[in-house]
Amino acid sequence: MPKKEKVSRRNFIKHGSVSTVAVAISQVTPSPGQTMGTLPSNYDRALIFAQLGDTLIPSSPGDPGYKTLEPYNITAEIMKGVASISDEDMALFNSESADHFGGKTFVELSEAQRADYLNMIADGVNISDSQVLGRLQSVYNLVRLRVFIVFYQNYPQHTIMRDKEGVPILSPDDEHQITNPNQPGLVTGWDIAGWRGPMTWEEEEERRERFKKLNWKQYD
């Protein structure tokens, strides 16, 4: 009987996906986000996403960013759209930084180190295993896209409350049926981008007065 080779947990994650591909083809494909192998005991999928979000859109005093929206569950919202990223790949993303940053996983890195790590992945440097690099780049690209789209689509004010018929729920005093979900007091992606969103009633009225002089007629 051949002697069993000792495989570290990180090595298993690095190569697990390759072996599971063959298994998946012949047997079963794991559901999105599910794992087919053993994951490190300290693996925390949500924490990795949260740290990634914070790195992509940093926050600082007076300059809110991704982390400012954590009380509004932005990480949970992000994770809804990236279920196709397997736990193995997320775990690999977290652990691979150890080779380059003194044994620290991604979630243990400082803010500057996290940025360096992402740049290393995006540039494709210092990671010689092309399969590993491909998996890391896939995680980076998918999460980056998802975070930017969710954040800059005005989360958490990206949608309006609707009843079961799909009809927007308006405040009782809303005579003009304004469904702009934007509320003052919370800085969202729209605020950072200077995007004004739908008009208020006052702005509508002001513009109607202005454009009546331009091209306006009664339609019967």
Next chain:
Amino acid sequence: MQNQSQSGPYDLIIVGAGTAGSIIAAHLAEDGVRARDGEPLKIALLEAGPYLKGKLNPGHGVPSRRSRFTNVSHNESGRWVWPWPEAAKMVGGCTMHWGNNGYLPYEMDYIHWMDESGVDWSQDKFKDSVQEIVDEFNIGDVPEEMWSPGNRLFKKTVESMGYQPRYVPTGRKNCIYCGLCGRGNFCRYDSKPNVLGYVWRAEQAGIELIPEVEVERVIIEPKGEKGIARGVVLKQQDGTVRELRAEKVLVSCGAYGTPILLGRSGYGPREQLGDKTLVHNPNVGNNLEIQPGTDVWAEYDIDLKRERGAGNYGHYFWPEFPSDGNNVVGIRDTIMSFPTYPQVAAVRSLAPRFGQAHKDYMRTAVRRVAGIRSSILTPLVKGSINVITGATSYPYTDPRNVKRLHWSAEIMREIHRKMGAKKIEQHDPPSFGGGHPTGTCRAGSDPKESVVNPHFESHDVENLLICDGSVVPRACLAHKCVPVSIISAFAARRIMADHYTRA
């Protein structure tokens, strides 16, 4: 089937209260009569989506529609869209989208239609229909004072390059230039043209409008080697299934919806329908034309856009491609005068990767980042839609498409350079996308190559009429929405003369 009852019979059932169905319904309800006795027509207009009623008031909007639309994204339209792109599921259909483009068919469009499939649709025959739609949609130019700095710079630049840009005509009624009409199917102010005026006219003239019923199939019975339409089977929201009988059925469910409905009715390619085939015609779902396009974006130091503005495109021109036949590539200023949507600016390749640099870029990007788009207006390749699965197949990356889009991308980069762009996207090959589907039940003189004749009558199924984007024989230089509206107004006149005028 939970329950089955019968209504009618109707003289005509129109399936789909979108652009084509509503226009034709209004005409026939107002002026059509039964040929045999001159009596008013009994018409049912069926629609899968709801009817949000109210007095039309462009510039303010109908209250029942205002409350539902934010103009932010078509996703905000809730459940009122079909799974396929740009198709509203609602009485009145979608408005003209993507900036209210109001291109009227060019002389070459009529020539293309006639050359492609032998229809007799010459420009002179469409004169009244064109005028009707121009008036109805209030098509014209955006006032010059609403142009953005980017619109002006584009025009000046391409003129200096020897091209002759023309302003993209738009349809708008009492527009307050909120600038949010570049995205989404609906306008909360009803300033983006729609066919609700036709719906109202049809109702006044006595049609029976039945919203929130989904037609499962057209009832087709065998008649010799062909078929004959007898009515429709529909499902109500509560799951009740009903049968409506009619002397004729007009299907107006759009370039994707119509072939799917016909397929469900047993009318289409035998290779797809198998033993469910009632009437075979390989052209149902075939000859799909999409206008492949690409865009090149750039970042500028100056603000090209304003905080609010007109959601229309600016100018367009047709550079001369080293020739092969009737192929036309159009390039247009998609800078628009309103800001770029933040989520779009955030993920363009121009943006820094992430972090503080990306965030700082985002603070002004929505006014400084803009694109120019090219489209192959007369595509050289065709695709198809499977009438069972609804899956579309289109060869975007056909070498002929790729060649033209590469060529146009170089012109667009040159325009950006001359406009003073700070950074220009270099993606190569360019990304592909496209819209304006047409041709899936195209009109033509030869039953072997088309589905309906030039009079919108099915070659194969008696008493079945079709009119919508699916009948257009050749993709339009003039995009799609307005040409389809004009073809519908033309169809209404033909159908009236052929079937609903006192004998």
